[in-house]
Amino acid sequence: MPYxxxxxxxxxxxxxxxxxxxxxxxxxxxxxxxxxxxxALSFQxxxxxxxxxxxxxxxxxxxxxxxxxxxTNPQLNFTSGAVGHIFxxxxxxxxxxxxxxxxxxxxxxxxxxxxxLEIPQSTTSNQYMxxxxxxxxxxxxxxxxxxxxxxxxxxxxxxxxxxxxxEDLLNYSQNTPxxxxxxxxxxxxxEDxxxxxxxxxxxxxxxxEDDALTPDWNDILIDxxxxxxxxKMAYHVGGSSTISMQTQPLIPxxxxxxxxxxTPTPCGSGSQSKxxxxxxxxxxxxxxxxxxxxxxxxxxxxxxxxxxxKVEGLTIYHVKSHLQKYxxxxxxxxxxxxxxxxxxxxxxxxxxxxxxxxxxxxxxALRLQMEVQKRLHEQLEIQRNLQLRIEEQxxxxxxxxxKQCKSGIDKFKASSSTEPPSLEANLNKPGSELVVGPSExxxxxxxxxxxQPAKRAKVNA
Amino acid sequence: MKFxxxxxxxxxxxxxxxxxxxxxxxxxxxxVRLISSxxxxxxxxxAEFVYLLNNExxxxxxFFMEQEEDFIIRHKELQQRIKRVNESESSSQGEYxxxxxxxxxxxxxxxxxxxxxxxxxxxxxxxxAKILKKYDKRxxxxxxLPFIQKVLEQPFFTTELVSKLVKECETTIDExxxxxxxxxxEMKEAATMMAGEGIFRNTxxxxxxxxEIRKGSSTQSHFSLPVLSLPDTELIRSFQLNSPIPIV
Numbered sequence: 001m002p003y004x005x006x007x008x009x010x011x012x013x014x015x016x017x018x019x020x021x022x023x024x025x026x027x028x029x030x031x032x033x034x035x036x037x038x039x040a041l042s043f044q045x046x047x048x049x050x051x052x053x054x055x056x057x058x059x060x061x062x063x064x065x066x067x068x069x070x071x072t073n074p075q076l077n078f079t080s081g082a083v084g085h086i087f088x089x090x091x092x093x094x095x096x097x098x099x100x101x102x103x104x105x106x107x108x109x110x111x112x113x114x115x116x117l118e119i120p121q122s123t124t125s126n127q128y129m130x131x132x133x134x135x136x137x138x139x140x141x142x143x144x145x146x147x148x149x150x151x152x153x154x155x156x157x158x159x160x161x162x163x164x165x166x167e168d169l170l171n172y173s174q175n176t177p178x179x180x181x182x183x184x185x186x187x188x189x190x191e192d193x194x195x196x197x198x199x200x201x202x203x204x205x206x207x208x209e210d211d212a213l214t215p216d217w218n219d220i221l222i223d224x225x226x227x228x229x230x231x232k233m234a235y236h237v238g239g240s241s242t243i244s245m246q247t248q249p250l251i252p253x254x255x256x257x258x259x260x261x262x263t264p265t266p267c268g269s270g271s272q273s274k275x276x277x278x279x280x281x282x283x284x285x286x287x288x289x290x291x292x293x294x295x296x297x298x299x300x301x302x303x304x305x306x307x308x309x310k311v312e313g314l315t316i317y318h319v320k321s322h323l324q325k326y327x328x329x330x331x332x333x334x335x336x337x338x339x340x341x342x343x344x345x346x347x348x349x350x351x352x353x354x355x356x357x358x359x360x361x362x363x364x365a366l367r368l369q370m371e372v373q374k375r376l377h378e379q380l381e382i383q384r385n386l387q388l389r390i391e392e393q394x395x396x397x398x399x400x401x402x403k404q405c406k407s408g409i410d411k412f413k414a415s416s417s418t419e420p421p422s423l424e425a426n427l428n429k430p431g432s433e434l435v436v437g438p439s440e441x442x443x444x445x446x447x448x449x450x451x452q453p454a455k456r457a458k459v460n461a
Numbered sequence: 462m463k464f465x466x467x468x469x470x471x472x473x474x475x476x477x478x479x480x481x482x483x484x485x486x487x488x489x490x491x492x493v494r495l496i497s498s499x500x501x502x503x504x505x506x507x508a509e510f511v512y513l514l515n516n517e518x519x520x521x522x523x524f525f526m527e528q529e530e531d532f533i534i535r536h537k538e539l540q541q542r543i544k545r546v547n548e549s550e551s552s553s554q555g556e557y558x559x560x561x562x563x564x565x566x567x568x569x570x571x572x573x574x575x576x577x578x579x580x581x582x583x584x585x586x587x588x589x590a591k592i593l594k595k596y597d598k599r600x601x602x603x604x605x606l607p608f609i610q611k612v613l614e615q616p617f618f619t620t621e622l623v624s625k626l627v628k629e630c631e632t633t634i635d636e637x638x639x640x641x642x643x644x645x646x647e648m649k650e651a652a653t654m655m656a657g658e659g660i661f662r663n664t665x666x667x668x669x670x671x672x673e674i675r676k677g678s679s680t681q682s683h684f685s686l687p688v689l690s691l692p693d694t695e696l697i698r699s700f701q702l703n704s705p706i707p708i709v
Contacts, residue, residue: 276523278616279530281626284537322530329534362562363638366569369661370634372697373569376668377576377627380583383671383686384620387586390684391609397683398606 277318286311287322297327464591464674465490471584471670476574476663479581482524484517484588490595497599507602514589514608521585521617528578529623532571536626539568540633565637572630573660579620579627580667586618587674594684668697 290308294300302320309319465486472483492513496506546552546560589612593605612618668691675689691697 276526276616278526279533280622281533281537284533288537322534325531325534329531329538359558359562363565366565367638369569369573369664370631372661372668373573373576373664374631375691375697376664376671377579377624379668379671379689379691380576380579381624383583383675383689384586384618386686387590388613390686391606391613394606394684395610 277314279322283311284322287319287326291323291326297323297330463676463679464588467670467674468584468588471666474663474666475581476577476659479524479577482520482581484521484585484592485513486588486592489513489517489592493592493596493599496596507600507604510596511604511608514592517585517589518612518615518617521582522615525578525582525617532575532578532623532626535571536630539564539571543633543637561637565634568630568634568637570660572627572634573664575623575627575630577660577663577667579623580664580671582617582620584670584674586612590684594680598680665697 291300597605
């Protein structure tokens with residue numbers, strides 16, 4: 001059954017949303033869900049044959065993923081564009097998410113690292129934001145920039161980096177409808193300064209630690225600073241960003257990959273661990289090449305590998321831990337990452353028992369295992385896509401709702417009747433915030449996006 | 462409570478090293494109940510809740526990225542192993558077969574482990590979505606929608622890379638395994654043999670858990686997932702032979 005966002009549907013969806021807010025789940029919701037479910041499930045294999053070849057089925061997922069340019073482009077870039085990521089732990093989300101009085105409590109536990117704040121020195125001096133995380137973090141930092149322009153000017157004296165994120169945030173915000181709901185969160189400027197100080201402390205700590213381990217740390221710092229005199233961003237903001245400084249790809253000295261973006265993660269725990277790094281196969285390739293050039297995993301040193309790789313933003317910590325894992329993997333082929341006790345004992349038993357069985361039986365057993373695993377994976381992918389879609393739809397509905405509210409109020413204001421207060425009261429009842437902001441643009445942008453999947457659903461169904 | 466029970470079961474059955482890495486659903490639920498029943502619900506309670514959620518997210522992210530890194534390394538290593546064994550002229554046919562058998566087993570288990578990580582990601586996301594829904598329902602807040610958007614973009618939920626590795630693995634495996642017609646009887650025997658094995662047992666369990674979780678929501682809304690229908694449920698369920706004695 002085709003399911004597209006026609007105007008009729010929009011009205012239906014809007015009224016449905018309103019009902020949901022005011023009362024409980026309506027029958028219409030169930031119908032929508034089943035309709036959705038039907039169209040979604042029709043993607044799956046008919047399921048007639050057991051253990052059929054899953055190649056075709058798994059091929060569908062990319063098609064599903066293509067529907068969500070907002071979500072998947074960043075990730076696609078991420079995986080194929082050979083971008084590694086560093087995630088530093090911070091309380092970015094939590095502090096932004098709530099009101100100032102609350103945030104001051106949290107900020108002491110976990111320093112906030114908004115993109116705007118730049119670290120003048122140390123490993124994290126080259127901060128590059130990854131787009132997807134920007135979409136989560138930018139949304140929260142956005143109020144900072146909009147409300148407190150003095151922040152950016154203060155920081156700009158430090159580094160040019162700070163301006164770029166704000167620009168990008170503004171650009172990006174127009175594409176993501178969610179911005180509007182975050183705008184009401186006002187963050188006090190004093191917080192940011194406090195956070196910046198925390199961040200400075202962090203980096204100082206990092207530097208001090210490093211000194212003990214690597215006397216040549218300064219070399220590395222200097223090198224990386226020289227190599228990076230101007231701001232670079234590993235952005236692939238799906239074509240939406242128009243920042244002038246944006247597209248300067250990072251040091252593609254090794255196999256053409258970009259550098260290592262630093263991204264804050266929601267850290268409420270205040271554990272001041274090193275920035276988290278997200279490895280990619282391409283980055284690992286570069287690593288292996290570097291190691292081989294230096295004579296193998298035993299001979300290579302972290303420092304040497306780091307220098308050889310010449311990847312911006314990569315720190316010796318990352319290389320060190322990665323090298324350790326690498327060595328382990330080489331000299332104990334296929335160790336189980338977790339649960340060594342359980343897996344190893346079974347595998348020891350199995351090996352002797354396996355030898356008793358014929359090769360054919362073993363192969364069949366493995367084949368069976370593969371089928372189950374493939375099945376599980378397929379289902380997981382489907383489920384994930386559904387979840388993404390559901391949330392996207394939810395956002396769209398919210399957007400529509402807010403847009404309707406806004407236009408409704410505007411109309412009332414224009415006619416200057418005495419109704420507005422009651423209407424507003426009604427609309428405010430469900431607890432949804434009435435926000436002013438780029439909701440129009442957001443909704444108009446999200447409209448076509450959302451209708452795309454519906455159209456494609458039609459095709460696939 | 463259904464999800465909570467399912468989650469608990471899953472955690473008990475899962476690989477030992479992973480048990481602490483799952484969502485503290487029970488505790489979060491308790492907090493939600495506490496908040497909703499307390500007379501003065503204010504911003505600070507919500508902040509605390511969010512703080513805990515963020516902690517959980519951080520936990521997932523850290524674990525997920527560690528595993529992912531390991532997988533990247535092992536994936537490459539397996540490919541090297543295959544290359545080496547194919548290129549080594551010196552080994553005898555017997556040795557070759559032996560090494561190939563080992564590689565096959567290892568790669569299938571590796572595939573399974575990666576799938577289990579994707580499963581881990583999904584279960585935790587589901588738990589998060591549920592607890593947020595509960596929170597909104599109990600406290601009348603509007604935390605869920607914006608918060609879940611953030612969760613969607615977290616490293617632990619962006620599983621594209623691991624899925625890609627899984628598919629690459631499948632391609633490699635297809636090349637490694639000779640094409641043979643599968644007999645019903647052999648399949649049953651194979652199932653018996655595999656039942657006790659670590660990774661296989663886990664993937665079967667995960668699949669069944671998923672089906673249970675997706676059975677049907679008591680609070681069906683436009684945010685609920687549809688019911689999961691697996692055509693081979695009975696067959697897969699039959700693999701869950703809980704044999705304490707290792708099958709030889």
